[in-house]
Each structure stands twice: as structure tokens, then as C-alpha cells.
Amino acid sequence: MQLTPQMRLTTQRQIILEELGKVTSHPTANEVYDMVRKRLPRIGLGTVYRNLELMAETGIILKLEVGGTQKRFDATIEPHYHIRCLSCGKVDDIAIPVMSDINKTAADLSNYQVLGHHIEFSGICSDCSNVEEEQLLN
Amino acid sequence: MQLTPQMRLTTQRQIILEELGKVTSHPTANEVYDMVRKRLPRIGLGTVYRNLELMAETGIILKLEVGGTQKRFDATIEPHYHIRCLSCGKVDDIAIPVMSDINKTAADLSNYQVLGHHIEFSGICSDCSNVEEEQLLN
DNA sequence: TTATGTGCAAAACATTTGCAGGAGT
């Protein structure tokens, strides 16, 4: 983990980062908490929030401000887009090439200093489609 | 307001929709509450939430699942993209042409039934840039 | 008249924060 001089390498931080790196599922803070708690049963939810936030600020992870009620976190920091299931809420990566040039267009069309963009697709994932079919059969 | 047969046209609903239609600022539920309360002082915040949600489901307004802590609402339902100020949190429309074709690409690249997409730019608005400059002068 | 909607207050969530004790450097 990249640390600023005064940022300490604690067990909690290592394990949070390790666990987040193990999955590709963009877990919420609470899901990270559950994952980490299996290895560090006494960790507090506040610590998980504090460290995810800190790592996101430092840039070693991504905080996804996607739809839904909870923020999600991603150990993959290379720019990429997401697709979210409107039924179960899960978020997957989608391999659409990143359009880095549209930031300039956005800057021309607004009076903002444009720093980035994100595309979020929405739809129904295959798991949820299958559930729907099964329900129709019953 | 378009209503389903059993959906009643109440004063509260009319005024919420009217007030939302007056602004282009993508207000939060609480901001809508404040706007509406000037005309209907006894309206409850729960009523505002319930009706904004209902109108969003009916499709007569848009519920924006943008970054930040609060959902925002938009009386303009034609597809369009947004830009959000990372400093003050405000959300503006941005006149970048809608790429309706990328939904197909997304469907090909995922195992989702793709229903839509949204692009959110982020940056610093001109108001906040000015504040920064003023602060540097002090 | 009667089902739907409202105001109010409480509950439910997600997230943040204060603080005393703990641990990395």
C-alpha cells in the first residue's frame, strides 16, 4: 500500500486492501466489513469506512458513486465503466473503451473545470432474468 | 400530470410538480420540500418523498442517481447528461449529444439486458473556482 | 362512500465522529 509519510501501515489497512483486491464485485463498505471481519473479528465498521475513504482519497482504490443507496469500492483504479442491475443492485465492469476525449468536449460546453466522467449502464443481469423466468413458470 | 386511474390529483402533487418544473437546478427532495413549503406550509417531508418517488416511477419526472449523498430530481425527462461540482455538489445539464447507440455495444459486451445509461461529468464549477481564487487572495 | 393520500412522528439505513485506550514508527 502506498502511504503518505505520516500514514501508518496497520493490520486493518492491509487486510481491507487485500480483501478488496480479492473480489471483482465492487462491494459496499458493509460487504467489505463482512469480508474483513472473518479475519479480524474485532474490527469496527467505522474503521472500514475511515480507511476505504482514506484509500480512495489517496487514489489506491476507487470509490464508486453509482446509483443505489450505498457507495461501492473497487480495487481496480484504471478508468473503466460500470453496469448496474436494477433488480439486485450488483455492479459489474463493462469493457467499453474509455472515451477520454469527451472531457474536453464537456469543458467546451460548460463553465466547469472538467476533471473526469463516469458512464453507468443499467439493466437486468442474467441472474435476475433467470429468476423472472422461473417465477413466470410458477 | 399523467395519472393512473387510481392515482389522485391532489394539491400537493400539483404543486410539487409545478415547483420542480420552475427550476433547472436538479433539487434534492429536501430542496423541493423547501420550495413547496412556501406555498403549502403544512406539507410533510414524507409526502414530498412519496410523490417524487411515485412521479419518477410513473416517468413524469427523472430521479437522478448521481454522486453525492442525496438523490436529485429533474422535471426534464428527455435523455441528457449531467455535470456535478465536486466542491459545492450542484448538478447542471450538459449539452453533449446522447449516445443512444452505446447501449447496444454494452449489451454485446455484457450478459445484461441493457435498459439505459447515464454519463456524469465531474469538476469544479465557475462559482467554486472564483471562491478558490478569492481565498488565495486573502 | 371508500379507497387513496396526507401530516406527523418514529423507524430504518448509511455514514460520520468523539473519545479513551492501543499500536506503529
Next chain:
DNA sequence: ACTCCTGCAAATGTTTTGCACATAA
């Protein structure tokens, strides 16, 4: 030692919900 960090619990902020009364149709 001296900070920074953690666990815990309480606080905060947003959204939802239960319920008795009100009102549109």
C-alpha cells in the same frame, strides 16, 4: 515517547414507513 489509529457507541443525515385523520373521486 509521540503520533496516529482503532473499537466502540453515539450522533448525523437521508429516506422510508405506520397510523389516524383528511379528501378526491
